[in-house]
Amino acid sequence: MVLKINHISKNFGGISALTDVSFSINEGEIYGLIGPNGAGKTTMFNLITNIFSPSSGEIIFKEDNITGIKPHKITEKGICRTYQNIRLFSQMSALENVMVGGHCRSESGVMRSVFRTRYQRSEEKTLKENAEELLEIVGLIKYKDVLAENLAYGQQRRLEIARALASDPSLLLLDEPAAGMNENETDSLFDLIKQVQARGITVLIIEHDMPLVMKLCDRITVLNFGEKLAEGTPLEIQNNEAVIEAYLGKEEEDDIA
Amino acid sequence: MLLEQLVNGITLGSIYAIVALGFTLVFGVLGIINMAHGEIFMVGAYVGVMTTGVLGWPLWLGFIAAILVTAFLGYLLESLTLRPLRGKKGVSHLAPLISTIGVSIFLENMTHHLFGAGNKPFRTPFAQLSIEIGSVTIYVVQIIIFVISILLMMGLSIWLSKTKAGKALRATAENLETASILGVDTKRTIIMTVVIASAMGGIAGVLVGMAFNSVSPQMGLAIGLKGLAIIILGGMGNVKGAMVGGLILGLAETFLVAYGDSGYRDAIAFIMIIIILLLKPQGIFGSKAAQEGR
Amino acid sequence: MLGELLNPYQLQIASFVLINIILAISVYVTLSSGQLSLGSAGFMGIGAYTSALVTIHFEFPIIVGVLVGAVVAGILGILIGIPALRLSGVYLAIATLGLGEVIRVIFVNWESLTNGAVGISNIPQIGREIVFTTRDLGFNATSLGLQNNQFASLSVFLILFVLNIFIIWFIVRQKNSRVGRAFSAIQLDEKAAESMGINVTYYKVLSFAQGAVLAGLAGALFAHVMGYISPSDFAYHRAVEILIFTVFGGSEVIVGSVFGAAFLTLMPEVLRFISEYRYIIYGVLLVILMAVRPQGIIDANILKRLKRSKGGDVHGS
DSSP, X not given: OOEXXXXXXXXXXXXXXXXXXXEEEOTTOEEEEEOSTTSSHHHHHHHHTTSSOOSEEEEEETTEEOTTOOHHHHHHHTEEEOOTTOXXXXXXXXXXXXXXXXXXXXXXXXXHHHXXXXXXXXXXXXXXXXXXXXXXXXXXXXGTTSBGGGSOHHHHHHHHHHHHHHTOOSEEEEESTTTTOOHHHHHHHHHHHHHHHHTTOEEEEEOSOHHHHHHHOSEEEEEEXXXXXXXXOHHHHHTOHHHIIIXXXXXXXXXXX | OHHHHHHHHHHHHHHHHHHHHHHHHHHHHHOXXXXXXXXXHHHHHHHHIIIIIISXXXXXXXXXXXHHHHHHHHHHIXXXXXXXXXXXXXXOTTHHHHHHHHHHHHHHHHHHHHHOSSOEEOOOTTTTOEEEETTEEEEHHHHHHHHHHHHHHHHHHHHHHHSHHHHHHHHHHHOHHHHHHTTOOHHHHHHHHHHHHHHHHHHHHHHHHHXXXXXXXXXXXXHHHHHHHHHHHHOTTXXXXXXXXXXXXXXXXXXXXHHSOGGGHHHHHHHHHHHHHHHOTTOSSOOGGGGTTO | OHHHHOOHXXXXXXXXXXXXXXXXXXXXXXXXXXXXXXXXXXXXXXHHHHHHXXXXXXXXXXXXXXXXXXXXXXXXXXXXXXXXXXXXXXXXXXXXXXXXXXXXXXXXHOHHHHOXXXXXXXXXXXXXXXXXXXXXXXXXXXXXXXXXXXXXXXXXXXXXXXXXXXXXXXXXXXXXXXXXXHHHHHHHOHHHHHHTTOOHHHHHHHHHHHHHHHHHHHHHHHXXXXXXXXXXGGXXXXXXXXXXXXXXXXXXXXXXXXXXXXXXXXXXXXXXXXXXXXXXXXXXXXXXXXXXXTTOSSOHHHHHHHHHHHHHHHHHO
């Protein structure tokens, strides 16, 4: 068990965004979190990374209760994320962005940095090599010196994944990574996530692209109005009455319209 | 004695409140701290001195002159320094702050250059007129200041809540984009806001000249910093907070001078800011949302 | 020969340029993690008064006084930096502005310690100390063909110059490292930086305190170069002037701070007729700059282009 969400609820000024949601993710899984807009998916990510604290419930990461510990400590423990609305460091190069991702896996402070000790130089070299390797994996190595803000949309999404991977996570949270991507880009995203899984990293993904989710995920939890509607394999979810009615049904309507 | 101090405190406080209202209107609508507001106030005070003291105009004409000059300054401020920054890509949110600091430096030193550094005395024909109520002496000037301040505040409140232009201003303050979609001419509203805020600064300038019988190029800085302290105390962009905050500061300063150490008078405002910012950054009347994203 | 070239007055101006560069860098360092502090004049004052007082009352050597001044400013920076973390943008600017004013008012009012508004005058001066010390060691400035005051000004200038080189070296090295990347990341997107594992609290306080140390250091040096200080040396106008150095020169790169401080200190000296209108021009300059070039005169692009054209020359030759 990598992550265990235990009866989590979250209220914002009396409005409840999540109500008593529980699920758990096994090591090496690709786990999907789906549901209509406003179902509380991103809120769940924000609770796991403790951008907000939950109103009640707890989050267990590899036997550790991580509820309420500082966001940067959570990254240190091995959870890293991407954002629905891409939050790269726009004025830094692609390479620098990924190197920032390696921050918590390195330790040189002011003095070592200023005096460029041997330790610092070898650490900096490792950081850079790791970053270049990750850029290679996400197919951005040719753009390593380009400012993040000058990359195309799909490239920015991939760069964000590389930056998250640089923190050497055991659990990667992806918030709508395929949003705004065309079919080709989505296909290569699929390969990329599979590659991430092959590196032994567990993935929790929020995604609206249903074919991608069904193809990619081992198990899925469906949220609706902040409550857990169903949990199961893609096949089970596709055949779940409640899900079809609340979510997929609605999508079909959209398709007809 | 206590009553007299109370009157002094309220007089001072109502002037502070008007200055703070100018800050708060601009912040509410534009999300900008107008660092030049104190200097616009100072220009208003000089216009008051020049017209009534040197040219011998009646006081009411001096007021009108001050209002016209500072309103025009407000217009220039908006069109020359604030508008060019609005909506421009890559402009940091600190740019308007720095730009208005530029205006404040310009105005202060221009005044210094034109009129010299020293204090200019400000004679009002009735400066010495006073009323005795029991053992309490109240100067007519104080009553005038108080009445004008109250009228100004009431006028502003009514204007904001009742008139179409006032409602447009509040809508723009709430959300510029939504207001614009709803058909509010936001460009005009913004100009109007800065102009009105500046004119109020000008009125306060003349009032201070009356209250203290002198003006100097540096007076804008001192009162501007206090105005900032007040809007932080009362909550940024909050009209009621500016009024109450002004009175609190005026009273606190007066009583410190009367019963404590006058040397620290000018520090009260800042000690207040620092404490407020640390304990309740959104101000006494501010809502939590106001501080997000600023 | 050397003696004819060195004008003590010009050397003193050059020394002020160097002190102003340190001040500009203090704002730059704090801004590099996204914090706008208007408290630099206050920290400068703390450094100046601390160093002046310990050298006068405890007869500390100047170098120790200067270090104590910088350290005290730095400690205050940490004490202020921690609660100030809760504030951002405009709020931080105003709070630090208020802090500077409170410090100035304390200088004015704590007369038994600071001598009030009159200030402190008999502060040991670096130049004079050096002349005395070297004379005791049997060295005479005239053997270099210099008069004593020339030798004093020259040594002050050289000391400040070396110190400047060290500070710039330090900050540039720091910038191109893990620490510098953390600062930039926080400046660009604090939330994202935090979720990338950066301890935002630590790095923000670090950069705030570094700014305070540099301002305190510059203040202490100012005290021992001038020989007298008063509260009005550290008022709001000074804070704004320091901010202008950095913002005018360009706050993205350290070269901007150096350029801004040097240019704006020298301009009124070189163009005498400007001196009287100096602040009026400052004001107009700021407004125009924000509208036309909010990043300041020198930015990363210009530096890149300069480097490239230099590289081009090398290839061409």
